[in-house]
Amino acid sequence: AQSVTQLGSHVSVSEGALVLLRCNYSSSVPPYLFWYVQYPNQGLQLLLKYTSAATLVKGINGFEAEFKKSETSFHLTKPSAHMSDAAEYFCAVIGANDYKLSFGAGTTVTVRA
Amino acid sequence: EAGVAQSPRYKIIEKRQSVAFWCNPISGHATLYWYQQILGQGPKLLIQFQNNGVVDDSQLPKDRFSAERLKGVDSTLKIQPAKLEDSAVYLCASSLDTAGITDTQYFGPGTRLTVL
Numbered sequence: 001a002q003s004v005t006q007l008g009s010h011v012s013v014s015e016g017a018l019v020l021l022r023c024n025y026s027s028s029v030p031p032y033l034f035w036y037v038q039y040p041n042q043g044l045q046l047l048l049k050y051t052s053a054a055t056l057v058k059g060i061n062g063f064e065a066e067f068k069k070s071e072t073s074f075h076l077t078k079p080s081a082h083m084s085d086a087a088e089y090f091c092a093v094i095g096a097n098d099y100k101l102s103f104g105a106g107t108t109v110t111v112r113a
Numbered sequence: 114e115a116g117v118a119q120s121p122r123y124k125i126i127e128k129r130q131s132v133a134f135w136c137n138p139i140s141g142h143a144t145l146y147w148y149q150q151i152l153g154q155g156p157k158l159l160i161q162f163q164n165n166g167v168v169d170d171s172q173l174p175k176d177r178f179s180a181e182r183l184k185g186v187d188s189t190l191k192i193q194p195a196k197l198e199d200s201a202v203y204l205c206a207s208s209l210d211t212a213g214i215t216d217t218q219y220f221g222p223g224t225r226l227t228v229l
């Protein structure tokens with residue numbers, strides 16, 4: 001079965017600072033990788049997805065993620081954090097032989113003024 | 114475009130009682146999913162429907178959980194009898210099913226279940 005590991009359950013950043021959320025996956029090749037965001041009391045919203053095209057994927061709200069096969073990583077970044085980025089972020093994977101979307105445990109982001 | 118609708122948003126029950134959740138997917142979406150999200154964890158797929166047929170229910174605890182999507186549109190998820198460990202948020206999602214497994218899943222706001 002495919003799985004993802006999100007390093008760090010909580011990340012705190014200052015407004016305007018870089019946001020970096022780490023995700024490593026274990027999967028047979030090729031994996032399909034996703035980042036979702038969940039605001040309080042809301043459902044998950046897709047930020048971006050990697051489906052074996054360009055390795056640098058740009059998403060909504062200024063987020064992007066880079067697929068690095070050699071490192072089995074799909075880290076999410078945003079150059080400058082905004083207060084509205086405070087939320088929980090989930091990395092997820094679908095493997096080539098397992099068609100289920102498997103989520104990591106999530107990383108909660110807080111943004112300090 | 115209306116999103117995925119779920120009701121109720123919150124439910125509190127005693128253990129051994131039964132409960133049902135309702136989901137109405139985005140219009141025209143063929144695939145519907147139910148996920149369980151326990152506090153501090155990522156969502157876990159319980160069951161996936163394509164139209165009114167079950168695609169995957171391998172992680173559904175069938176001794177107490179059941180789900181149906183009779184007309185290929187809305188769906189209900191039932192728990193009978195509930196246990197304390199069923200306390201979680203139950204998320205419904207739907208997808209259009211044009212790009213296969215990489216289709217974007219659109220999530221509803223969830224139903225937060227507390228079992229006392």
